[in-house]
Amino acid sequence: MLIHPRNVQAVARKEFYHIVRDYRSLYMAFALPLVLILLFGYALSLDVDNVKVVVVDHDRTDLSRDFASRLDASAYFRLVATLPDDRAAAAWLDAGRATIALIIPPRWTEAIRSNREAPLQVLIDASDPNIGSISRGYINSFVERYNRRLLADFLDRQGLENLHPPVEGRVRVWFNEELESRNFIVPGIIAVIIMIVGAMLTSLVIAREYENGTMETIRSLPINAFEFLTGKAIPYFLIGMTDVLAALLMGQLLFGVVMKGSFWLMILASSLYLSVALGLGLFISIAAKSQLVANQIALLVSYLPALLLSDFVFPVENMPRILQAVTCVVPATYYIDILNGLFLRNVGIGYLWPSYLVLLAMFAVGAAAAVVKMRKEGL
Amino acid sequence: MTTRNAEIVSVRDLEKRFGDFIAVNRVTFSIARGEIFGFLGPNGAGKSTTIRMLCGIITPSAGTGQVAGFDVVRQSESIKQTIGYMSQKFSLYEDLTPAENIRFYLGIYSVPERQWEERTRWALDTARLQEMRDRLTRELPPGWRQRLALACALLHRPEILFLDEPTSGVDPITRRRFWEFIRELAGQGITVFVTTHYMDEALNCDRIVMINEGRVVAIGSPGEIIAEACPGEAGATLNEAFIRLMTKPKEGVME
Numbered sequence: 001m002l003i004h005p006r007n008v009q010a011v012a013r014k015e016f017y018h019i020v021r022d023y024r025s026l027y028m029a030f031a032l033p034l035v036l037i038l039l040f041g042y043a044l045s046l047d048v049d050n051v052k053v054v055v056v057d058h059d060r061t062d063l064s065r066d067f068a069s070r071l072d073a074s075a076y077f078r079l080v081a082t083l084p085d086d087r088a089a090a091a092w093l094d095a096g097r098a099t100i101a102l103i104i105p106p107r108w109t110e111a112i113r114s115n116r117e118a119p120l121q122v123l124i125d126a127s128d129p130n131i132g133s134i135s136r137g138y139i140n141s142f143v144e145r146y147n148r149r150l151l152a153d154f155l156d157r158q159g160l161e162n163l164h165p166p167v168e169g170r171v172r173v174w175f176n177e178e179l180e181s182r183n184f185i186v187p188g189i190i191a192v193i194i195m196i197v198g199a200m201l202t203s204l205v206i207a208r209e210y211e212n213g214t215m216e217t218i219r220s221l222p223i224n225a226f227e228f229l230t231g232k233a234i235p236y237f238l239i240g241m242t243d244v245l246a247a248l249l250m251g252q253l254l255f256g257v258v259m260k261g262s263f264w265l266m267i268l269a270s271s272l273y274l275s276v277a278l279g280l281g282l283f284i285s286i287a288a289k290s291q292l293v294a295n296q297i298a299l300l301v302s303y304l305p306a307l308l309l310s311d312f313v314f315p316v317e318n319m320p321r322i323l324q325a326v327t328c329v330v331p332a333t334y335y336i337d338i339l340n341g342l343f344l345r346n347v348g349i350g351y352l353w354p355s356y357l358v359l360l361a362m363f364a365v366g367a368a369a370a371v372v373k374m375r376k377e378g379l
Numbered sequence: 380m381t382t383r384n385a386e387i388v389s390v391r392d393l394e395k396r397f398g399d400f401i402a403v404n405r406v407t408f409s410i411a412r413g414e415i416f417g418f419l420g421p422n423g424a425g426k427s428t429t430i431r432m433l434c435g436i437i438t439p440s441a442g443t444g445q446v447a448g449f450d451v452v453r454q455s456e457s458i459k460q461t462i463g464y465m466s467q468k469f470s471l472y473e474d475l476t477p478a479e480n481i482r483f484y485l486g487i488y489s490v491p492e493r494q495w496e497e498r499t500r501w502a503l504d505t506a507r508l509q510e511m512r513d514r515l516t517r518e519l520p521p522g523w524r525q526r527l528a529l530a531c532a533l534l535h536r537p538e539i540l541f542l543d544e545p546t547s548g549v550d551p552i553t554r555r556r557f558w559e560f561i562r563e564l565a566g567q568g569i570t571v572f573v574t575t576h577y578m579d580e581a582l583n584c585d586r587i588v589m590i591n592e593g594r595v596v597a598i599g600s601p602g603e604i605i606a607e608a609c610p611g612e613a614g615a616t617l618n619e620a621f622i623r624l625m626t627k628p629k630e631g632v633m634e
Contacts, residue, residue, distance in 0.1 A: 004489065010482075010483050010487050011483075011487075013482070013483070013486070014475065014479070017479055018472070018474060018475075021515075212473070213470045214470045214471070214472060216436070216466045217464075219436045220435075220462075220464040221484075222456055222459040222460040224456070
């Protein structure tokens with residue numbers, strides 16, 4: 001199979017005209033990615049801060065007031081109201097106006113002073129289990145720290161200030177020091193955007209030729225399947241890479257997400273992953289021959305897995321075995337693995353090469369399948 | 380590369396099956412260089428299937444064939460480079476302008492770039508679309524689009540032009556102009572292979588093959604076919620001959 005660059009060029013130019021003339025594909029190519037970055041970046045924050053707390057203080061002592069004000073001063077909590085009774089607190093939780101209701105029982109300070117157990121009732125709204133469990137962790141460690149402070153005060157007064165707790169964990173968070181989920185979300189959005197541009201858009205391009213009857217013309221022309229598909233893919237490759245750079249830039253400007261690793265490794269990974277998406281989209285388009293069907297299939301096999309089965313939104317470790325196995329064939333899994341390595345861990349090709357190889361293999365298989373399928377269709 | 384003998388197309392026992400269905404059944408004929416060759420038959424007779432085999436779009440199930448000296452099975456790529464083909468359905472890009480469509484064809488046909496300007500001008504003149512060159516093709520009336528399609532099929536100066544029902548849905552005046560143009564092409568030595576329903580058009584052909592249910596039922600000049608199908612009937616028309624041949628019990632009339 002000889003390859004004539006001029007044939008590739010002619011198809012690429014023609015495809016470029018199609019894109020320019022069709023405002024919907026332009027919107028999909030450029031506006032949608034921007035909307036996604038903004039939407040995911042701002043709305044899909046997996047971080048929990050400023051948890052809303054209401055307090056019912058039956059004790060009304062200096063200590064109970066101190067407890068509440070320290071809670072409010074912490075970055076994790078915000079005291080939204082001090083309520084007269086438990087019923088009111090329950091109502092606030094019901095209405096969703098607070099996530100935590102803290103009920104300090106009567107004679108709480110007295111119990112502490114007399115060295116009896118001093119229970120504190122904490123009600124947590126866990127209708128969003130993620131926020132619920134994170135809030136529980138926050139409040140536990142807050143109470144823990146408050147206890148230590150009381151203990152230290154007590155030891156101080158006893159003149160035993162040099163007494164230390166036997167074990168003290170010195171925790172340091174690596175790779176994403178502020179535990180900001182944005183640092184993790186930006187790579188995920190890029191993976192989703194590439195799938196939209198690469199697979200969703202290209203899933204239309206061959207089907208369109210079938211629907212308009214122009215496939216018959218193509219078959220009668222001296223052009224082979226490889227030239228035709230390559231020409232079709234080129235404009236979308238350029239659009240996809242533009243989107244990657246735009247996402248990178250927006251991630252940096254809007255969310256302050258700065259990539260630590262090599263820029264060129266990132267470009268290499270994006271090119272590979274985008275090529276996988278293009279091959280997939282073209283294959284679907286050839287097989288489906290209808291734009292509507294092709295688009296639905298592309299949505300199911302490219303975009304949704306990239307979003308749901310790639311370790312982006314939902315952690316793969318928590319999935320059932322079967323789904324974990326499925327994630328192994330989702331290209332986004334490997335791309336996101338590379339991007340996390342580059343964005344957060346600043347590791348090089350020495351650690352990341354297996355994922356690069358998998359993407360390369362996926363591209364080879366996908367492109368070969370598309371060319372073979374196209375040849376079977378008489379090109 | 381090109382055979383210099385008189386026959387530009389020759390097929391022998393050409394056959395195409397789709398599963399159990401025999402679309403084209405052992406068809407044999409040949410076409411001389413510079414001929415206008417008509418391919419007639421009712422709908423579903425196998426006209427389009429034959430034309431697509433000759434153009435290298437589909438592979439024959441059996442039989443042999445040469446087009447412009449190239450084998451229809453093994454050298455389809457070379458055939459595509461040498462022929463022009465206009466399919467039944469309009470098949471240019473409607474969201475491109477005539478000039479952009481022309482440019483696409485020029486690229487695929489490997490016309491040298493220095494000739495692009497001259498060939499584009501020629502094509503737009505031929506299609507009489509010079510002032511419409513930058514309008515979108517979808518805005519053109521059907522007859523005009525057809526002229527553009529024809530001009531595109533001629534951009535690389537093919538030796539043979541295949542036209543699959545080029546005049547269906549075209550008004551009589553445009554049809555007459557079209558046939559004048561076809562005769563002009565034949566005068567320049569381009570062979571024209573054309574399928575049609577219209578018997579009055581078929582009279583423009585030097586020779587005709589009539590096929591029915593995938594088989595050749597008559598071959599010859601229009602006069603010869605009338606004489607053979609309606610013996611002793613002075614003033615019989617090609618139309619009468621056609622109807623008689625198509626309703627006759629099957630028997631292959633071979634050359």
